[in-house]
Amino acid sequence: MDFSLVALEYYRLKDLVGRYLSTEAGKFALDDLAPIADEQKLESEHAITAEAISYLREHRVPFQDIALLGQVLEKLSVEGVMLEIPEIEAIQVFLAQVEGLRVRWKEDREKFPKLAQTGQRLPDLRELGKHLGRAIQNGEVDDKYSPELARIRRALSAARSRLTEKLERIVRSPAYSPQLQEQIITIRNGRFVIPIRTEQKRSVDGIIHGSSSSGATVFMEPLAVLEMNNELVRLQDEERVEIARIADGSHSSQHGATAACVLAFSVHRAGLRESAFRPRFQLCEPGLFPGLAAQPD
Incomplete structure (x- = not known):
């Protein structure tokens, strides 16, 4: 000093x-x-x-x-x-x-x-x-500023609808009733999942993306919607890239x-x-x- x-x-x-x-x-x-x-x-x-x-x-x-x-x-x-x-x-x-x-x-x-x-x-x-x-x-x-962004968002909307409709059929199915904690659809780690009772997790084919604070529930992505979730994530990535391209003025550094x-x-x-x-x-x-x-x- x-x-x-x-x-x-x-x-x-x-x-x-x-x-x-x-x-x-x-x-x-x-x-x-x-x-x-x-x-x-x-x-x-x-x-x-x-x-x-x-x-x-x-x-x-x-x-x-x-x-x-x-x-x-x-x-x-x-x-x-x-x-x-x-x-x-x-x-x-x-x-x-x-x-x-x-x-x-x-x-x-x-x-x-x-x-x-x-x-x-x-x-x-x-x-x-x-x-x-x-x-x-x-x-x-x-x-409206980008036809490509409009296309991606239409595809995103359609993919999201297909995914949620499939999950809604799953949570309403009597076959899943014993395993479900609630008949809801939620999101964990950017993936659509359903709440499964922890003690029933081995009876459902799927990927666990987290658990509740109490530990009574795990949030599982059924294998039946794995590819649908993958498609949704891919389209979301495309949307982010296109938004960045627009914001960057079509890659113009000026x-x-x-x-x-x-x-x-x-x-x-x-x-x-x-x-x-x-x-x-x-x-x-x-x-x-x-x-x-x-x-x-």
Whole structure:
């Protein structure tokens, strides 16, 4: 630990600044913050902070903590990773916020030239946002966006109906009555199963996928529906792959969700931090910008 920083209560100051952070990304940025020794860089940081303070006095910066965004950025470090719908929705929210700020800084470039310069470094994300918005509606990928997805979902619906109808005949059959705990169909480990009395499990041909907390019931997949369950799982995998393909813009690295996340991450690191904790802290804890003197020879 640098004892000069301790003497200056630098770490206590960071703790105080941290009270004004509203996002996890901001907290990480604060953790990485270190004193600046370069005079020119320090003057530049002071200038943009002063401008951001003026901006915040007149405008509300829309950034809020976006659930899953940090998780998404971590997943993108793994090649070939597929994002879930809620994760893609987190990207959509972030892109909308970034785009809104970029446009406002451009409109106010005469009054806030340094922020406008920061905005110029931000990529235009409108088409990317529109692409994701067309593909995802109300938490689901719209199958109208993809004939292949529509085909898969029709096949899924038919396969699920055949499977549940077969299991309903089984649970209603007098032959299974002694073995059944209840006449219901449930799901374990992604497979449709029926509840069998534990003491009767050897009298039913099937695969056990778990048991009840009491141990009185095992959840069994009868061999009679094994291939039907396999078909359902295969179609579900196809659906996930097609959804990922749509979200990734037909495998286009320039227009896909993966590219969106990478851009969002670079955007945050490149320019948005200037409008975050420092000016907000300054507004709530008024102080003066220090004058910078040249080092003596």
